[in-house]
Amino acid sequence: IASKSTLFVSFYPGEALQLQIINFNFETVKVTWNASEYSGTNLTFLLKLSGNEAYRPCSKYTLQQGYTAGCLLKVEKDAVLHFSIRNGTQPLLSKSLWISNYLKPRSLSDLSFQWHQGAVTVTCSDLWYKGLVYEIQHKSTFDTEWQSKEAKTCNVTLDSLDAEKCYFFRARVKTLESSYGSDTYPSDWSEVIHQQRGKLTDLCRENSLFPNFILAAGMLTFLIASLLLLPLWKLRRVKKVLMPSVPDPRFTFSGLFESHQGNFQEWIKDTQNVAHLNKMEDGEQESILEEAAVVQLAEMPMTAVTSPVYRQTEEEEATGEAGQLPRQPPQDGEVVSLGDFTFVTSDNSYVRF
Secondary structure: OOEOOEEEEEEEOOEEEEEEEEEEOOOEEEEEEEOHHHOOOOOEEEEEOOOOOOOEEOOOEEEEOOEEEEEEEEOOOOOEEEEEEEEOOEEEEEEEEEHHHHEEOOOOOOOEEEEEOOEEEEEOOOOOOOOEEEEEEEEEOOOOOOEEEEEOOOEEEEOOOOOOOEEEEEEEEEEOHHHHOOOOOOOOOOOOEEEEOOEEOOOOOOOOOHHHHHHHHHHHHHHHHHHHHHHHHHHHHHHHHHOOOOOOHHHHOOOOOOOOOOOHHHHHHHHOOOOOOOOOOOOOOOOOOOOOOOOEEEOOOHHHOOOOOOOOOHHHHHHOOOOOOOOOOOOOOEEEEEOOEEEEEOOOOEEEO
């Protein structure tokens, strides 16, 4: 025997068969073989369950690629299986063994749960044969691995459980090596059952903590980002106080760079006589000047004024009335022109002509 449930038996030198035998709950025995030396050949399986019987051929073969590869036979209890595998009339292997040595119990399917004070008792129907171990496993949504507890009967109490949590339960049956040897198989696991608050539930939400985790992680990330940005914001304020930004002259002095290429002397000559209009406050009437008056001051020597500034109008000539004498400008003063008006100014007075 090379490994569990696998036999390597050589009947003739250089000719070997690899066997696998499984006793399904003392109901069905399955014997399969791998005859690499006889691929493409239908081998014959002969058997008997009592030493007093004659060998009979297998009534139900299993096939592989269209050729016989095993035999299924019905059993009702533990017995000695006598069998022979042949290639035609030539025997390749003959063997006698207890089928209980290859027992695989059936899977459990009738689990029931009884909750009481932080514990649960799992029960089910015991199998009819002895020498078995019933294993119950459980885990909550907070556990990463299954926790196991075993008993010789299907009546297992699990302690230290929280009924508010959602639990997974499953069970299986194993054989005692002292009763059946080391070549047996454990049963398949039962269907996983979910329980919460002492009641069956369709599915435990293993990701029930996921939204809370996302919320906590988001808040932590926001807090860390705020703590990192706060020093930068304060540093920017300090920098602004210590080194205030210099305004761009292009926005303050319109036309300085667009028209005069930064030449301030040329720009001031072009803009020094422009007056801005202001709105009157408190509902007063607005005074709008369509054009800024340009006042030109000129020194006039008295010898330059040789003709009267004021002349008689056509109306005075028509009526024949003697007009007033022409107004003579003061001896000392300056002539000032403002729009259509002309003034002569002195130290303490001015005269309009």
